[in-house]
Amino acid sequence: MYAFLTLTRRELTAHFVSLTGYVVIAGVQLLLGQSFWTLLDALNGKPFDMPVTEKFFDTGFFWLVLLLVAPLITMRSYAQERASGTFETLMTTPIGEVQVVLAKFCGALAFFLIAWLPAAAYPFLLRHYAEGMAPVDAGPVAATLLGIALLGGFYMALGCFASSLTRSQIVAAMTTFALGLGLFLLGYLSQLRPPEPGWQAQLLTHLSMLEHMRDFSRGVVDTRHVFFYLSLTAFFLFLTLRVLESRRWK
Amino acid sequence: MSAEHMIEVENLTKRYAGRTAVEGLSFTVSRGEIVGFLGPNGAGKSTTMRILSGYLAASSGTARVGGFDVLTQSEEVRRRIGYMPENNPLHEDMRVREYLKFRARLKGLSGARCRDRVDTVLGQFGLDEVSNKLITHLSKGFRQRVGIADALVHEPELIILDEPTIGLDPHQIRTVRQLIKDLGRKHTVLISSHILPEVEVTCSRILILHEGRILAADTPDDLQQRMAGRTQIIAEIAAPEPDLRHCWEAMAEVEQFDVSAAEGEFYRCALTPRAGMDLRPQIYELVKERGWRLRELTRSRHTLEDIFVHVTSRDREEEN
Numbered sequence: 001m002y003a004f005l006t007l008t009r010r011e012l013t014a015h016f017v018s019l020t021g022y023v024v025i026a027g028v029q030l031l032l033g034q035s036f037w038t039l040l041d042a043l044n045g046k047p048f049d050m051p052v053t054e055k056f057f058d059t060g061f062f063w064l065v066l067l068l069v070a071p072l073i074t075m076r077s078y079a080q081e082r083a084s085g086t087f088e089t090l091m092t093t094p095i096g097e098v099q100v101v102l103a104k105f106c107g108a109l110a111f112f113l114i115a116w117l118p119a120a121a122y123p124f125l126l127r128h129y130a131e132g133m134a135p136v137d138a139g140p141v142a143a144t145l146l147g148i149a150l151l152g153g154f155y156m157a158l159g160c161f162a163s164s165l166t167r168s169q170i171v172a173a174m175t176t177f178a179l180g181l182g183l184f185l186l187g188y189l190s191q192l193r194p195p196e197p198g199w200q201a202q203l204l205t206h207l208s209m210l211e212h213m214r215d216f217s218r219g220v221v222d223t224r225h226v227f228f229y230l231s232l233t234a235f236f237l238f239l240t241l242r243v244l245e246s247r248r249w250k
Numbered sequence: 251m252s253a254e255h256m257i258e259v260e261n262l263t264k265r266y267a268g269r270t271a272v273e274g275l276s277f278t279v280s281r282g283e284i285v286g287f288l289g290p291n292g293a294g295k296s297t298t299m300r301i302l303s304g305y306l307a308a309s310s311g312t313a314r315v316g317g318f319d320v321l322t323q324s325e326e327v328r329r330r331i332g333y334m335p336e337n338n339p340l341h342e343d344m345r346v347r348e349y350l351k352f353r354a355r356l357k358g359l360s361g362a363r364c365r366d367r368v369d370t371v372l373g374q375f376g377l378d379e380v381s382n383k384l385i386t387h388l389s390k391g392f393r394q395r396v397g398i399a400d401a402l403v404h405e406p407e408l409i410i411l412d413e414p415t416i417g418l419d420p421h422q423i424r425t426v427r428q429l430i431k432d433l434g435r436k437h438t439v440l441i442s443s444h445i446l447p448e449v450e451v452t453c454s455r456i457l458i459l460h461e462g463r464i465l466a467a468d469t470p471d472d473l474q475q476r477m478a479g480r481t482q483i484i485a486e487i488a489a490p491e492p493d494l495r496h497c498w499e500a501m502a503e504v505e506q507f508d509v510s511a512a513e514g515e516f517y518r519c520a521l522t523p524r525a526g527m528d529l530r531p532q533i534y535e536l537v538k539e540r541g542w543r544l545r546e547l548t549r550s551r552h553t554l555e556d557i558f559v560h561v562t563s564r565d566r567e568e569e570n
Contacts, residue, residue, distance in 0.1 A: 002355065002358070002360055003355060003356050003357075003358060006352060006355040006356055007356065010352055014343065017343045018343065084339050084341075084342070085335060085336075085337060085339030086339045086340065086341055088300070088305055088335045088339065089333070089334075089335060089339060089340075089353075089400070090356070091304075091305055092303045092304060092305050092328055092331070092333045092335075093328060093353070093356040093357050094325050094328045094329045094356075094357060094358055095356055096325065247305070247306060247307075248304075248305075248306060248307040248321070249307065
């Protein structure tokens with residue numbers, strides 16, 4: 001447990017001693033600021049009857065954040081250590097493989113959430129400056145945060161898995177981006193074509209991350225969605241664990 | 251579980267796709283020994299060390315460290331070893347003290363013990379002056395010391411160092427050698443090298459590896475002894491060639507000889523004495539008696555270099 005915390009801390013702080021970490025944070029702020037600005041613009045225009053959180057995620061910048069930032073955060077986790085050889089020194093300490101997988105995942109997720117942290121000011125800014133115009137309910141905000149954490153967790157797990165497969169950070173980042181974009185577009189299909197009744201449409205709707213996130217931003221916490229992301233995250237972490245163990249297969 | 255053996259390796263084989271790195275390796279290392287793996291690149295030294303440290307699994311055979319199986323009781327084994335891989339990989343973005351603290355914690359040291367041990371190894375390896383420097387700014391010699399300090403920080407019973415002196419300058423090599431010798435007082439040490447003087451100086455026992463197999467295993471002195479049968483005496487004498495040949499034939503101690511013309515009237519005689527005897531006084535007496543002229547009289551002692559070349563080339567001949 002002690003070793004696990006040490007490694008998690010190392011994974012997290014490593015982002016803050018590299019330039020990439022700050023570039024990621026700056027990039028996230030730029031995209032989220034853009035979202036916020038669009039939201040403010042909308043509040044000044046025609047009245048709308050959706051929660052502000054839904055309007056915020058309607059802008060699409062959120063997806064850019066997820067798709068672009070996940071590869072950047074996770075690409076180093078295993079690929080860099082394999083390339084520099086420190087993976088060998090890490091795996092010959094008494095720490096177990098499960099602990100390594102979890103620590104690297106937690107470190108990446110923690111950094112992802114920290115990059116989001118400044119956005120926590122948005123509801124307070126709105127409440128302060130746009131009082132009376134648009135009520136900011138705590139419910140949808142909390143549900144949205146949960147959604148961000150769940151989707152973030154899934155993308156981090158995906159990225160860790162891609163990173164564990166290679167010694168090249170570029171390859172890891174591109175694999176994560178391709179897999180992430182593929183999964184995202186899969187859900188987009190149901191958006192492009194009005195769902196015709198039938199099992200295909202049902203399946204697509206069920207897989208659609210856009211739909212899931214819309215629910216979260218409306219303040220709807222659907223246990224199916226929660227289970228969907230938790231199980232996918234666990235699945236990719238399990239795959240990563242198998243990759244780590246594979247070096248000791250006979 | 252045997253108490254006196256630190257490492258027991260039996261019939262260890264490791265196959266990579268299409269290539270056998272280690273084949274049927276068996277050896278034991280007693281507690282307190284400093285053992286050196288010697289072999290050319292690709293002989294299987296690193297692979298064996300990786301298996302012992304629990305990083306890789308063997309294809310077949312067993313290896314035990316301190317009585318624990320490296321595959322099934324990997325965690326127990328990893329607790330007991332300090333391992334420095336080839337090229338000494340370190341986290342470049344960390345500071346020396348920070349790195350050693352991080353490593354000590356990963357190895358299960360906590361609180362005061364962690365702080366104590368980090369301070370101890372920093373002092374022990376002369377790292378105090380660089381303890382707050384980034385590892386990326388360190389010289390090669392300091393990096394090597396950090397690597398060895400890391401291998402030692404949790405006071406392991408067995409220390410495995412893969413090529414600990416590679417890429418160092420002669421002065422740094424001497425420092426690292428002394429460090430390794432000092433370690434041997436308290437720990438069991440296994441080092442690898444492809445440079446012969448390296449293991450000759452530091453190790454109490456040498457295992458010569460070639461193409462995944464052990465060709466010879468002995469103390470440096472015994473390896474010398476074993477080669478004694480191949481000692482040669484070289485004498486360059488100015489004398490009529492038939493006389494020389496006649497003399498060597500008559501001398502009972504000479505097992506084999508070879509006479510070849512050198513410059514002028516000198517002949518170069520290479521004599522193989524029986525049972526490694528030293529014939530030099532006799533040859534000198536002979537030359538003095540006959541009134542010949544002598545310009546060289548030497549006995550060629552075999553360095554480990556020769557032993558190594560001999561052992562590995564014999565292996566190649568057998569294959570052909």
